[in-house]
Amino acid sequence: CPPIGLESHRIDDDQLLASSMLRHGLGAQRGRLNMQAGTNEDDFYDGAWCAEDDGRTHWLEGDTRRTTKFTGVITQGRDSQIHEDFVTSFYVGFSNDSQNWVMYSNGYEEMMFYGNVDKDTPVLTEFPEPVVARYIRIYPQRWNGSLCLRLEVLGCPLSSVSSYYAQQNEVTSTDNLDFRHHSYKDMRQLMKVVNEECPTITRIYNIGKSSRGLKIYAMEVSDNPGEHETGEPEFRYTAGLHGNEVLGRELLLLLLQFLCREFQAGNSRVRNLVTQTRIHIVPSLNPDGYELASQAGSELGNWALGHWTEEGYDLFENFPDLASALWAAEERKLVPHKFPNHHIPIPEHYLAEDTMVAVETRAIMAWMDKNPFVLGANLQGGEKLVSYPFDTARPLSETLAAAPRPPDYEDDHPELQETPDHAIFRWLAISYASAHLTMSETFRGGCHTQDVTDAMGIVQGAKWHPRAGSMNDFSYLHTNCLELSVYLGCDKFPHESELQQEWENNKESLLTFMEQVHRGIKGLVRDQQGEPIANATIVVGGINHNVKTAASGDYWRILNPGEYRVWARAEGYNPSVKTCSVFYDIGATQCDFVLARSNWKRIREIMAMNGNRPI
Structure with a gap:
């Protein structure tokens, strides 16, 4: 049977109970498989359930709120940098009313089950015969360190939930898609099948290879696959930066099947998306990590197995840290005249052969x-x-750092620097979170700590988990692309039986977010002869971050509704300015520019010939 949902939080906190707890941060609700301790382990968010003393009568209980056939449990020790706490043996009890308990026995005596040998590796215990009940209890008998436990329970529901609200959340997908986990070979085969079903709107290509030589496959979905159409924006979804976070990989494979079938069926929304957008989808950026995680399987890999690449890199934060370079230039008043606020070049030292950069990261950057x-x-x-x-969190500026502080002043937090496009990023983030069936249900709290999203399901990365060199910061500062991270749920590697529900949770969000690429302004920048001007700069008044035109002179600038002054500038041309309005409806406003040749280039040449003396 599949997991009942302690790790995924389908089992709510009030369905977990314990005989006692060591303190509030180690209560029953912390006893979920792969629960992570906060940075400070002595707070309310510690890494397991721990009993208050060393008695052998303590228990951790789960209530499934329905009749369930229990087939086994998965146990794990305490997540901690300091303690080595894990349960080595335990009894199991069952009940239908939480008052009268029957212990699992072998016919003669209560049956002892054997648990963990370390604190991190999950251990599966299957019952020789399944047991039908509503409640289950684990009674630890021996342990290493303190009595601490993280748990998942395997069980098949035999009756419907005795709660109207829970029934509302149980969805069976009407889409006839392939709801299972796909190995590397299966993924390649599925992409091939989609390509054969929809040859006129799909193309398979690869963006490079992993360190073990596996190709990083991508699929393009567009009405003219293989070419950039002037005026058509390009969009990307990627997944699998961390090989053990597999739900994204499966959702993108489901999305490919969905787009193909709905396009053929004449779904007008999908047809509009495919004909007006060039969509790129990469289901697995770290195939080596996935292979490692999938060997352990859905529940038995620990929190970190397969997270990194074969060479040990965390791909998400393996990019050049351009934000710190920009802020240092701002401190020295070099922006924008001597240091750009956009398309910041990659530092020389980062491109050197011996730099600590993953081959996968280099492939993503080239793409x-x-x-x-x-x-x-x-x-x-x-x-x-x-x-x-x-x-990235911005370090305190030298002037601020040198300012006098009161003696009791405590500030470990660098300042939270917002991007010039902060309001646009919030709009984009909300477009995904609000269309998701459960993401903005933040009354449940976060997966491991309290809700960090102010009850909206969105957060600025530096406020929640600051780190330098992220893929999102690099994309924003080095290219035109606004990139966000979608964290899909508490369980990194959900059981196959949960994929239908997760598809329904995310389907509307995946489509709505893609449609946001058509928000703002777009246009062509040409010279007076009608020739396109590549690499022209588009400046929007009031937003200190510019974009550039593509090779065919076209550009897109995602903007919130409002009226904007927009300039187009290019080397050797006189700048041009317009007022462009953005409306609430999806559909970018056309805002074209024609630039006249400037005489400045010729004047500078003459001055140079004259030794830069006045003419």
Whole structure:
């Protein structure tokens, strides 16, 4: 049977009970498989359930709120940098009323089950015969360190939930898609089948290879696959930066099947998306990590197995830290005249052969440079929220750091620097979170700590989990593309039986977010002969971050509704300015520019010939 949902939080906190707890941060609600301790382990968010003393009568109880056939449990020790706490043996009890308990026995005596040998590795215990009941209890008998436990329970529901609200959340998908986990070979085969079913709107290609030589496959969905159409924005979804966060991989494979079938069936929304957008989908950026995680399977890999690449890199934060370079230049008053506020070049030292950069990261960066992406999202796991840039926390400026402080002043927090596009990023993040069936239900709290999203399901990366060199910050500062991270849920590697529900949770969000690429302004920048001007700069008044035109002179600038002064500038041309209005309806406002040749270039040449003396 599949897991009943302690790790995924389908089992609510009030369905978990314990005989006692060591303190509030180690209560029954912390006893979920793969629960992570906060940075400070002595707070309300510690890494397991722990009993108050060393008695052998303590228990951890789960209530499934329905008749369930229990087939086994998965146990794990305490997540901690300091303690080595795990249960080595235990009894199991069952009840239908939470008052009268029957212990699992072998016919003669209560049956002892054997648990963990370390604190991190999950251990599966299958019952020789299933037991039908509503409640289950674990009674630890021996342990290492303190009595601490994290748990998942395997069970098949035999009756419907005795709660109207829970029934509302149980969805069976009407889409006839392939709801299962796909190995590397299966993924390749599925993409091939989609390509054969929809050859006129799909194309398979790869963006590079992993360190073990596996190709990183991508699929393009567009009415003219293989070419950039002038005026058509490019969008990307990626998943699997961390190989053990597999839900994103499966959702993107489901999305490919869905787009193909709905396009053929004449679904007008999907047809509009495919004919007006060039969509790129990469289900697995770290195939090596996935292979490692999938060997352990859905519940038995620990929190970290397969997270990194074969060479040990965390791909999400393996990019050049351009934000710190920008802020240092701002401190020295070099922006924008000597240091750009957009398309910041990659530092020389980062491009050197011996730099600590993953081959996968190099492939992703080359792919970003090659295609004029406008909007993208990377799908991750382990939390449920949408995160947007900046992910880097800005260090205190020298002037602020030198300012006098009162003696009791405490500030470990660098300042939270918002991007110039902060309001637009919030709009984009809300477009995903609010269309998701459960992401904005933040009354449940976060997966591991309290809700960090102010009850909205969205958060700026640096406020929640600051880190330098993220894919999102790099995309924003080096290219035109606004990139966000979507964290899909508490369980990084959900059981196959949960994929239908997760598809329904995310389907509307995946489509709505793609449609946001058509919000704002777009246009062509040409010279007076009608020739396109590549690499022209588009400046929007009031937003200190510019974009550039693509090779065919076209540009897109995602903006919130409002009226904007917009300039087009290019080397050797006189700038041009317009007022452009953005409306609430989806559909970018056309805002074209024609630039006249400037005489400045010729004047400078003459002055140079004259030794730069006045003429």
